[in-house]
Every structure is written in C-alpha cells, then in structure tokens.
Amino acid sequence: MEKKKLKISEAAFRVLNLLKILNEKPLSSEEISELLSDESSDEIASKEVVSRYINTLRNAGYRLSRPTLSNDYQYSLEKSPVSIKLDKQDIKTLVQLEKYISNLFQLKMKESFSIFMDKLFRYMKDEDILLVNRHRTNCNSPDDSRSQRLVNYSALIRNIEKYCNDGQRIKIIYRTDYGSDINLVFEPDSIRYDSMCAYICGFNIITGESQMLNIENIIEVSQQPVKIKFNKMISPVKFKLKGRLAKGYTAYEDEKILEKNSNGTEIIVVAYPSDKDMLFRRLLRYGENCEVVSSSFDREKMTDMVEQTLQNYN
Amino acid sequence: MSYDIVNVLGFLELNFMLSEQNISPLIKINENLSLTAYRILMIFELLNQSRYGNDDINRALASRIQNFKPLSDDTIGIYINTLRELGCCIPRPSKKTEFKYQMLSHPFSLKFDESDIKFLIELKKLISVCCDWRLVANTDRLIDKILNFISPEKKKSYLALKKNLIRDISSAYQSKLLDMLDLYCSKKRTLIVSYDSVQNKNKEIKIVAEKLSYQNGAFYLWGYNPEYEESQYLRVDRINEISAINISGITLKPSIITAVYRLGGTSASVFCPDEDETVIEKRENGEIIIESKVKNRFWFYQKILSFGADCTVIYPETIRREIVKKLRLLQKVYECENDGKKEIKN
Numbered sequence: 001m002e003k004k005k006l007k008i009s010e011a012a013f014r015v016l017n018l019l020k021i022l023n024e025k026p027l028s029s030e031e032i033s034e035l036l037s038d039e040s041s042d043e044i045a046s047k048e049v050v051s052r053y054i055n056t057l058r059n060a061g062y063r064l065s066r067p068t069l070s071n072d073y074q075y076s077l078e079k080s081p082v083s084i085k086l087d088k089q090d091i092k093t094l095v096q097l098e099k100y101i102s103n104l105f106q107l108k109m110k111e112s113f114s115i116f117m118d119k120l121f122r123y124m125k126d127e128d129i130l131l132v133n134r135h136r137t138n139c140n141s142p143d144d145s146r147s148q149r150l151v152n153y154s155a156l157i158r159n160i161e162k163y164c165n166d167g168q169r170i171k172i173i174y175r176t177d178y179g180s181d182i183n184l185v186f187e188p189d190s191i192r193y194d195s196m197c198a199y200i201c202g203f204n205i206i207t208g209e210s211q212m213l214n215i216e217n218i219i220e221v222s223q224q225p226v227k228i229k230f231n232k233m234i235s236p237v238k239f240k241l242k243g244r245l246a247k248g249y250t251a252y253e254d255e256k257i258l259e260k261n262s263n264g265t266e267i268i269v270v271a272y273p274s275d276k277d278m279l280f281r282r283l284l285r286y287g288e289n290c291e292v293v294s295s296s297f298d299r300e301k302m303t304d305m306v307e308q309t310l311q312n313y314n
Numbered sequence: 315m316s317y318d319i320v321n322v323l324g325f326l327e328l329n330f331m332l333s334e335q336n337i338s339p340l341i342k343i344n345e346n347l348s349l350t351a352y353r354i355l356m357i358f359e360l361l362n363q364s365r366y367g368n369d370d371i372n373r374a375l376a377s378r379i380q381n382f383k384p385l386s387d388d389t390i391g392i393y394i395n396t397l398r399e400l401g402c403c404i405p406r407p408s409k410k411t412e413f414k415y416q417m418l419s420h421p422f423s424l425k426f427d428e429s430d431i432k433f434l435i436e437l438k439k440l441i442s443v444c445c446d447w448r449l450v451a452n453t454d455r456l457i458d459k460i461l462n463f464i465s466p467e468k469k470k471s472y473l474a475l476k477k478n479l480i481r482d483i484s485s486a487y488q489s490k491l492l493d494m495l496d497l498y499c500s501k502k503r504t505l506i507v508s509y510d511s512v513q514n515k516n517k518e519i520k521i522v523a524e525k526l527s528y529q530n531g532a533f534y535l536w537g538y539n540p541e542y543e544e545s546q547y548l549r550v551d552r553i554n555e556i557s558a559i560n561i562s563g564i565t566l567k568p569s570i571i572t573a574v575y576r577l578g579g580t581s582a583s584v585f586c587p588d589e590d591e592t593v594i595e596k597r598e599n600g601e602i603i604i605e606s607k608v609k610n611r612f613w614f615y616q617k618i619l620s621f622g623a624d625c626t627v628i629y630p631e632t633i634r635r636e637i638v639k640k641l642r643l644l645q646k647v648y649e650c651e652n653d654g655k656k657e658i659k660n
Contacts (some may be wrong), residue, residue: 006395012354016400019355023422056348059341060355082362082422084463086456093452097437100449104440112433123424123463145445145586177579177624179600194443196586214584248512250531252481285616288643303648308623310641313634 010038015053019062019081026076029067080123091128094120095135103147104198105154106161106191146196153198153215157191160200160221164188167228169205173220174213181219187228191215192274201274210234212275234272237279238294241267245289268293280305342380352379357393361404361417370414424463431472434460435479442480447528451492454484481531483551488533491550495535498523504560505537510552518557521546543569545609571608574629576601581624603628615640 014036021027021035029050036045036053054075058064062081067073086094094117101113121129150157163170172184188202192212199212238258241249246267251257259268273279280302283290292302343349353375360366360374372384385393394404394415401421407413434457441453461469476482498505502522509519521537524545528534533550545568574594577585578601585602587593595603608614611633618625618637627634 006399007392008396008399009350009354009392011348011350012393012396013399015348015351016354016358016396020400020421024425052346052348053351055346056351057355059347060352060359062355080422080424081358082420084424084459086459089452090456090459093449093456096449097441097453097456100441100444101437109436109440112429113437116430116433119424119426119430120460177583193440195445197584214580216583244512250481250483252530253479281620281622284622284644285620287615287619287640288647291647299648303645305622306641306644306648309619309625310638310645312623312626313638313641 015056018053019057019077022064022075022077023080026065026071026074028072028074032075078122082123083125084120084123086124086128088131091131092135095132095139098136099139103150104191104193105150105157107158108161108165146193149196149216150198156215156218156221157198160188160191160215163221163223164190164200164202166223169224169226169228171222171224172213172218175217175219184213185224186211186213199275209276210274212278234274235295237271237273237276237292237298239269239271239283240291240293241269241286242289242291245286276301284309340380341378349379353385354393354396357390358397358402358417358420361397361402361415362420365411365414365416367407367412367414423465424460426464426468428471431468431475434472435475438476438480438482442482442528442531445528447526447533448496450528451489451533455489458489483532483549488550491553491556492526492533494556495523495526495550498556498559499525499535499537504540505556506558506560507548508554508557509548510554516554519546519548521548526550538568544611547610547613568609571611571630571633573606573608573614573627573633574603575606575618575625575627576603577621577625579624581621608633611636 018027018032018035027035029047032050032054033045033047036049038045054064063078065071065074065076065078067075098113098117101109104110124132170186170188172186173181174184175181185205186200186202187205188200190201192199192201198215200215200218201212202210204211243265246260247264249257249267249269251269252271254273255269255271257267258270260266271279276298280292280298283292283302284305292299341347341352343352356375356378357366357371360371366374368385368387368390371390376382376384397417398404403418403420404415405411405418407415438453438457441450444450461472464472502524504520504522506518506520508516511517519539520541521535521539523535524537526533526535527547534547535550535553536545536547538544539546578599582600582602585593585604587604588606590607590609592605593602594605597603606614614633615636618627618633619640627637
C-alpha cells in the first residue's frame with residue numbers, strides 16, 4: 001500500500017533542511033542557493049533569497065559566521081540548534097576528566113579528548129562553557145598519587161606512545177624483580193594503566209608471549225628499523241571455577257565463559273591475557289575454587305607459583 | 315484558575331523560555347525576513363523545550379511576531395508534518411500528552427563517528443582503573459547523557475562495543491542508589507538491604523554503611539555487619555532495595571585483627587597502602603613490611619594470595635595458618651595430574 005504523502009510546507013522544509021545541513025558542515029552561498037531552490041522550477045534561489053533566509057536564521061537566534069577569506073567564504077553554524085542538558089556536576093566531571101587524561105601523559109589521548117570537547121562545546125550553552133573554563137583554573141587532579149609517580153616518566157610515556165603508533169619493534173633494557181637488567185625485543189601495542197602504574201603492552205619476541213612491562217622498570221628503550229611482523233597470537237589460558245565463585249562470576253574483558261554445568265556451580269573460562277603472570281596472580285586470589293586446566297605449560301606455571309608461595313611459609 | 319490567568323502565566327513562562335534562547339522580542343516581518351521560515355524555526359524551538367498545543371503555539375508566536383495572525387489548526391498541522399518530514403518524531407497528540415504535540419527526537423543529534431565511539435570506550439577503560447569511585451560514577455552519568463544525545467544507531471554501537479571490551483557490572487538505577495548510599499555512609503546509617511547473594515535472592519542484610527568503592531567494574535558498599543561482628547562488602551548492583559534505615563545507631567563492635575606481612579619483588583616496588591595499612595619498614599633489598607588493620611578476613615586473604623610468592627604473612631599465626639591452608643588446598647588441586655609428570659621427569 002502506498003504511503004500517504006504528508007502535506008508539508010516546502011518553503012519551511014527547505015529552511016529546516018538548510019539548518020540541518022549547516023549543523024553538519026559549512027556551506028557556501030552557492031550551496032545554500034541550491035538547497036533553497038524550488039525543485040519544481042528550474043530557477044535557483046537568488047542572492048536576495050539566500051540573504052533573507054540567513055537573516056531569518058540569525059533572527060531566530062542561530063549564530064552563523066560571516067563568510068570571509070579565513071573560512072573560505074562559507075557560512076557555518078557556530079552553535080548547534082539544540083543544547084545538551086548538563087548540570088553542574090557534569091561540568092565538573094568534564095574538567096576532572098580533562099585533567100585525568102592530561103596526567104596520563106599520552107599526547108594522542110589528550111588530542112582525542114580535546115576534539116571530543118570541541119564537539120561537545122557546540123552543543124553546550126555558553127554559560128556552561130564559561131563554567132568549564134572557571135573550573136579549569138580550580139581543578140585538582142583526581143588521581144594525584146599516580147600522576148605524581150608518572151610525571152617523572154612523562155617523556156618516556158610519550159615516546160612509547162609514538163612507538164606504539166609507528167608499528168615498529170623496539171629494544172628495551174628492562175630491570176627485573178631480582179635487580180638484574182635484561183634485553184628484550186618487543187612489539188609494542190598500547191599503554192595501559194592500573195591504579196598506580198603504567199605498563200607497555202605488547203609482544204615479547206624472545207618468549208613468544210604477550211606481556212605488560214612496568215614503565216618504571218624500563219632503563220632504556222630504542223626503536224628498531226623493523227616493522228611489527230607477528231599477528232599477535234595470544235595463547236589462551238583455560239581455567240575452571242567452582243562453587244559460589246562460579247555462580248556469580250562475570251567475565252573480564254579478555255575472557256569468555258565457555259561452559260557451564262547445569263546448576264552453574266562449575267564454569268570453564270577462556271582468557272586471552274595481555275600478561276599471563278598478572279592473570280595467574282588474579283587466579284590465585286580465588287584459591288582452591290580456581291584451577292588452570294590448559295595449556296599444560298600454564299598449569300605447570302601456576303603449580304610452580306603455588307609451590308613458591310608455600311615455600312615462604314616453610 | 316481561570317483561563318485568563320492561565321493564559322497570562324503561560325505567556326510569561328513562554329517569554330522567559332524564549333528569552334533564554336537569545337531571541338529578540340517582537341520580530342517585525344519585513345522583506346528581509348521570511349515569515350514561514352521564522353514560524354517553523356520558532357515551532358521547532360518550542361517543541362524542543364516542551365509540549366505545546368495549537369493555542370500554546372499561537373500564543374508563543376504572538377509574543378514574538380509583530381502583528382501576528384493566529385494560525386489555523388490545519389496550518390499548524392502542516393508545520394508539524396514538515397518537522398516530521400525532516401526527521402523529527404512527533405506523535406499524534408493524545409491523552410498521554412495532554413493532547414499537545416511532543417517532540418521525542420530530532421535529527422540534530424550530536425554527530426559521533428566510529429572514532430568518537432572508540433574514544434568513549436577508551437575513556438571508560440581508563441577511568442575504570444581510577445581509585446575514585448565518585449569520578450567513575452559521575453563519568454558513567456555524563457556518558458549516559460551524551461549517549462542519549464547521539465543517534466540510536468551510534469548508541470547501540472557503543473553499547474555493543476562496551477559489552478565486549480569492558481567489564482562493567484552496573485544497573486540502570488544504580489546512579490540514584492549510589493547517591494543514597496553515599497549519603498548514608500556519610501551519616502553512618504544502619505541499613506537493612508534486600509540483597510541477591512549468589513546463593514540466596516532477596517536476602518535481608520543489616521549493615522552500618524561506611525564507604526563506597528569501585529573495583530574491577532563493580533561498585534561495592536562497605537560496612538559493619540553487626541550479626542557477624544565484622545566488616546562486610548556488598549556489590550551495589552546486587553542490592554535490590556534499602557528496606558529500612560535505622561537512625562538510632564547501634565554499638566559497633568568490629569573485630570579488627572592487626573596483621574603484618576612482608577612484600578618483595580614487583581609487588582613491593584608498586585605497592586600503595588590502603589587506608590587501613592601502614593608501611594612500617596623499608597629494607598635495603600627493596601622489601602617492605604606492612605601493618606594492616608584487617609576488617610574483613612576474606613578480602614584480606616584474597617589480597618595476600620594475589621601477591622603470590624612476593625608476599626609472606628608474618629603475624630598473626632591464625633592468618634598465617636589460614637593462608638597456608640588455602641595454599642595447600644590449591645596445591646592438592648594441581649597435585650593429582652602433576653604427580654604423574656614429576657615421576658616421568660625423575
């Protein structure tokens with residue numbers, strides 16, 4: 001059945017459509033002229049018609065820039081026709097987030113946040129933007145303890161960020177827990193954080209395993225003229241959880257629940273960890289309710305960890 | 315109220331709302347202004363703020379346009395259709411909307427592309443490791459508002475990506491519940507909560523609210539449980555409701571155990587004491603000795619075990635024995651299969 005055509009005002013539609021497109025991108029006079037033209041006639045809208053509609057938009061409260069050389073003689077809508085409703089706490093949160101991101105010392109992340117703020121500002125009321133600027137001068141970092149640690153490594157973090165983006169191998173001199181320095185060849189992927197530290201995540205060419213290296217233990221790092229080759233095949237770890245732990249378990253981001261028994265008291269989880277040591281430490285928390293089932297190498301490693309921990313009490 | 319007073323109040327309210335939009339009063343339509351265009355833009359602005367019936371629309375336009383002639387119902391209908399043609403969702407007036415037009419959505423949403431969605435996910439991931447539960451909760455609230463301002467397709471894309479990439483245990487009403495719990499924590503109120511534990515649904519638990527925390531994608535309420543005389547933590551997403559609040563207070567008799575443990579290796583170099591912990595000694599070999607006021611033994615055991623071989627409990631003997639017991643049980647789990655392999659090695 002043919003949809004009944006709605007009775008509309010063509011002229012009204014053209015101006016709304018103009019507003020909609022201006023909200024997405026700047027337009028030249030010629031482009032506006034085409035948009036405002038009546039499809040039924042061959043004539044395109046004149047300069048006077050364009051001027052009339054631009055004037056009407058301005059009188060209706062919409063801020064349109066004047067076409068000048070600096071904006072390629074285009075009209076652009078400086079503010080969106082609609083505003084997002086943010087309360088005082090939201091404004092504060094925006095500023096806190098900005099500070100938080102800045103204290104991670106990653107330039108790309110900071111730029112991305114800046115782009116995000118610019119997009120959001122177009123949809124925010126002027127008084128809200130003023131409030132953002134006021135809060136910016138007063139804001140204390142919400143995560144001072146970590147940023148105080150990491151500020152000494154800010155240049156290193158920026159370099160590592162660049163290496164991750166460049167997609168090339170790096171050579172690292174790394175201080176181990178035992179105080180000795182080892183050489184690593186690493187394919188960096190990203191930088192990750194926990195509540196206290198920053199880590200470079202990637203693939204250790206020598207061990208053939210994914211690993212997370214604490215940035216504070218990096219003595220030296222240099223880029224190699226070799227592109228990242230490995231397809232980052234992360235070897236999975238399967239573990240079994242039992243009892244109450246199994247019933248209430250929610251998978252972590254690199255995990256998937258593979259199997260569940262009928263009453264949910266036993267589940268098998270497969271994990272693709274960025275660092276197996278970190279995973280095993282987490283699994284130790286679960287005590288006897290958790291058992292690494294594969295690979296056999298990982299199971300042995302877990303057994304060794306338990307044995308070594310027990311030896312502390314002998 | 316009489317119709318006239320309603321009209322005046324309506325007029326004043328409309329004037330206030332429109333003046334907020336920076337629109338100069340009483341526009342004079344001349345050859346440099348399009349009346350049709352101005353009307354449709356005003357109607358869009360009005361519906362973006364609230365519900366409006368035909369009379370309301372005419373009143374609002376009359377307050378803005380000099381020598382305004384009221385629009386007929388048919389003309390207003392044409393304008394509404396025009397907005398619908400643009401992509402605005404304006405259902406038919408009904409009893410639910412007091413027989414007024416209400417704009418549910420419009421095509422001027424915040425334009426987010428895939429890189430913006432990925433950025434929001436990355437932001438959420440970065441915030442999730444922050445110690446500040448308030449920042450996490452406020453960020454969730456802010457992201458929710460932003461999501462309601464982007465297109466439904468982009469919102470769906472974000473939610474799907476978030477499900478796969480972030481461990482986020484939350485519920486829709488959690489924001490308000492967190493605010494309430496925060497208030498009760500500040501006043502140390504005794505609450506009776508209906509809680510879905512793993513084994514029992516709607517279990518009633520009495521708890522003196524102390525603090526909130528955020529860890530591994532979930533919010534936790536910490537407090538003193540007078541029944542067990544021990545500190546307890548509850549996952550906020552499992553709290554169904556707060557059944558009762560006792561403002562008279564109860565005598566707290568928390569059993570706090572002082573424990574001392576030694577930390578070495580990586581764990582020592584990145585260690586940050588909790589509020590109930592103090593580093594009492596730092597050794598030349600990098601080891602540290604920590605004193606901890608243990609309010610919840612289960613939480614403490616998990617923490618100690620997660621340090622692996624980096625950690626040794628020094629004191630008290632009861633906790634040492636418990637840790638050893640857990641490790642031996644864990645050892646048994648791996649013994650059966652590995653015994654066979656040890657024989658082969660030998």
